[in-house]
Amino acid sequence: MDQDLIFSMLFALMLATFVGFAVIQNVSRLLHTPLMSLTNAISAIAVVGSILIAGEQKDTFTTIIGAIAVFASVTNIVSGFLITDRMLKMFREKGPKS
Amino acid sequence: MDQDLIFSMLFALMLATFVGFAVIQNVSRLLHTPLMSLTNAISAIAVVGSILIAGEQKDTFTTIIGAIAVFASVTNIVSGFLITDRMLKMFREKGPKS
């Protein structure tokens, strides 16, 4: 695998880290719990790799563990996004009632 | 030139744009003039391309215009960084004197 590609990935990593820090630091403290579950769902991006393995079906062993990986990632995607939304639904701007 | 490389460059562009907006928006208004001259110096990164052209010396024509490009970029690097620093030297934290 050629250098240019390796380094272009390193560039992506470097930039994404900057973006990550910049963006996360602006997240309101109010929303740190939803933040945890959202990043949780996003990190389930591992689904990409899982699907490839489970789809290539090179051999039974890898296919099976690929399928397990798909299962695990999809679980995170579903639960992660749903629970985040569930929590956020609760945050509504409104003045104290009296 | 292969797709992967093209797209890895698009990724870099996308990420760098996010970084750019995030970072620049945090620059104090106080320093907008230095900001202009600093980005100015940074955009002189064109020097990289210029050096390659002037150094490869494929033919006289390209070598000459490459040299001109080197001249132009170096001018920006030198003047850009120097004037920025000159301006920033003026900003000193201090309570009003009486």
Place this chain on the structure above:
Amino acid sequence: MNEIVTHLSYLAAAALFIFSLRWLNRPATARRGVAAGVAGMSLAIFGTLLHPEIVNFNWIVPAALLGIAVGYPLSRVPLTAVPQRTAISHAFGGLAAGLVGTAKYVIWLNEGELTSFRAGAIVVEVLLGFLTFTGSLMAAGKLQEIIPTRPITYRGQNAVNLLLLAIAIGAGVGLILDPTRAYLFPVVIALSLTFGVLLIIPIGGADMPTVISLLNSYAGLAAVAMGFVLENQLLIIAGALDGASGFILSVIMCKAMNRSFTNVLFGAFGQVQAAATGAAEERVMKSATAHDAADYLANATRVVIVPGYGMAVAQAQHRVREVYDALTKRGIDVKFAIHPVAGRMPGHMNVLLAEADIPYSSLLEMDEINPDMPQCDVCVVVGANDVVNPAARTEKASPIFGMPIIDADKARVVIAIKRSKNPGFAGIDNALFYAENTVMVFGDAKGVIAEIATALKDGETAAAA
């Protein structure tokens, strides 16, 4: 052609993930953030399904359906269980990463396509993945109190861990030097699985939230490593975002507890439990009834409520809301003091109170409210303990010394609601509960608060009488 579509959807997905986190910066746009995240994930999956290597979906579809079937209920857990759920999903994330890494190794080994770079990336991915897997399971266990929350330590613990680490690294290097040394691979897997367990064992339950965030960033890094394995930038970006988030959150928590990472990871925090509680019995607590509490409140003009983990356990937030309404209806000014590490997750209290429909305009952060505490007539401590423990200010010896706290003790009267004399998460005694101006109302937060609420509503309080 297909390839270009895939590339484009990955590009868009990455951008959407960034917007997703960006929009989370304030409640107004937060839900749009979720939408962006979902869109991004869908695009990523769509783009992946276009890959020509995929021969059929016979395995993918059922696995995915199963995932949905398990994922949905996991998203409906009570908010008190959110930390455990988070830990479990980190475990799943780590598992996926580890498995994909393993599969890739096997495949490339058979096809003889292993380069040192690939082997190296896979080793990192597998190490982080499986370590996160077992580590998160342990953390979940401690939070659910299936596993003893006490830090478990033994002589030479660090020596053992270091040795294992050395072996793991050795095996990894071996694989990088000669990727075909297949026998080394299981070693790496076994070691990382053990490692996850050993790293968590010596950490007290009180530090699990910090550990979870840390595992969060490990999961992210595993995704990054996977990105290098699959030469996929989307994975790298999403992983980096996740890693940054987990890291920042754990730093915030450490700051809020005035502890260092090393102290959290190797400090065996919370052992002192027994010892500390022993001292508790001597001094006396003034105990009172919910009705007395209602009287105090009815006669106050400025009330501050300090919610803590106990409110979460008791699910008392809705009752608290009733008290809030009753008091504001009487024209009494009510504010909530939110400590950054109250509860078991960052922002835990905010979510609970938001669930109870309390406007977040009346939730104040520690730093905002502390200056006003001396002007506060009645401070109600609802199942909070460590975050209002004055020892953090005074007692150099205390394990929580230096941790910024909410100055509940500065209020004219303090009403503390908890079930017993037991200590809080940090397992240490709390002088506040013995203070002159403190009255204890023992009982389950939900019940007590409910009583107070009714007392206030029926107006059968000293004030109204």
Place this chain on the structure above:
Amino acid sequence: MNEIVTHLSYLAAAALFIFSLRWLNRPATARRGVAAGVAGMSLAIFGTLLHPEIVNFNWIVPAALLGIAVGYPLSRVPLTAVPQRTAISHAFGGLAAGLVGTAKYVIWLNEGELTSFRAGAIVVEVLLGFLTFTGSLMAAGKLQEIIPTRPITYRGQNAVNLLLLAIAIGAGVGLILDPTRAYLFPVVIALSLTFGVLLIIPIGGADMPTVISLLNSYAGLAAVAMGFVLENQLLIIAGALDGASGFILSVIMCKAMNRSFTNVLFGAFGQVQAAATGAAEERVMKSATAHDAADYLANATRVVIVPGYGMAVAQAQHRVREVYDALTKRGIDVKFAIHPVAGRMPGHMNVLLAEADIPYSSLLEMDEINPDMPQCDVCVVVGANDVVNPAARTEKASPIFGMPIIDADKARVVIAIKRSKNPGFAGIDNALFYAENTVMVFGDAKGVIAEIATALKDGETAAAA
């Protein structure tokens, strides 16, 4: 091996550039930012010089030395000339981009290595590069007033521009379809050069700062395009940072003037000059001496100074500093009101006042100071005009209507210092100067302020007498 070093230094350079801009967020860390920038640039050059393709340095070194020789003096220009300098260096940047693109085209053409992608990237680079080149030169000319600052318009102007644009695009597409159509390349170059000129001609001098920022981002985009041509991520990143910066600054300026991009670019702003000034003569201005001004000041308790372009022209900032010292010594509270577009660049006034060693703690932004203006006893307008023109609030007809201004007119007494009855940059009349509570002190700002300063110091003012 070399290649890896090059890659690594590019990676580090990119990171350093980001830190460089990050540290610019506050004065305390700003100079570190410059250091990081310099380090990044050095690394980038170092990494480039390692390229094996470079046969010798016979051309590079002299060209670089010449660049240093020209660059140094350019960095010593008076601060009033900074806008022109910036414009000129944008011109250089654009030129470099255009030339590199041209060279690459020629080289690849001869070597038959032109792909459609490369051709496309080159076309974009060349278009943006040369357009920035001539455009910036024009802008510099207008700022230096070598070229008439008035917008020059003629019938069918847009039609002509659109036609040229169409041809340019056509030629570009032609090149992408068949990169070997060499005859089209000069057409692209010629058109982009002309374009730069035509785009600036109809824009009034008052809008040059905005245009400069816009050209700044064009220069950035040209660098990005070059990155795609050379397959170099560092160029892409640096260019994107530059592009973002230029874009954000121009948006800020447009907002501060309550104008849209299209209005700035095609609005032919500032034509009304003659017409507007005509009206000026009728009403009367109250004129006074520097000495009177000193009296007003000596008897004030709250003074606000509104600096404008005139202070920059007159280089009066050091004298202003003397007045500031004299007044504060008398225990009078002095603040500076900084309008976002006072002067000719964003932050122009801040730099000048910083040069005069005035603590930036006493520089307030428009929004901070306006609420306090009614409490201000004396407001000294030093060579400011448009930014204190009440027409922006009241006269729908006025070209600056809706532009947020500093409410100088709300002060008890206004002292306006300028040389004549001439209008400001926007070329429109200013009611403030005819107002009841305004006295004009005509003369060069430097001289007038100096007189005031001496009057205050010698204490020969009504107050002290």
